[in-house]
Amino acid sequence: MSDVPLSENYRFFNHSACEFYPCHDMPADDLNCLFCFCPLYRLGEDCGGNFTYIDGADGARIKDCSACTVPHRRENYDYILNRLTLE
DSSP states (O other), rough: SSSSOOGGGGGOOOOOTTTOOOOOSSSSSTTTOSSSSSGGGGGGGGSOSSSSEOOOOOSSSEETTTOOGGBBBBHHHHHHHHHHHHH
16 A cells, blocks of 8 residues: 555645634635644744734733634645644
8 A cells, every 4th residue: 555645635624614614715715624723823923824913801912813824725734734843
């Protein structure tokens, strides 16, 4: 048995039945739900995404990633896996 998959279906998942779908304003064919909760969030400012900071009710700064589509773009699967293996 070969280690090479016969398809690349594992790289993309679009969960159109999700109650929060669509979570970003982008074409459904490109909206990848595989990394719904971004695994790069923990990298803070080094995540590579488009984010801002907002002030929480307790005064703590909270990373706001609502404008970021890095984990949701089909072409970023390899980018995310590479970033995770570097950490």
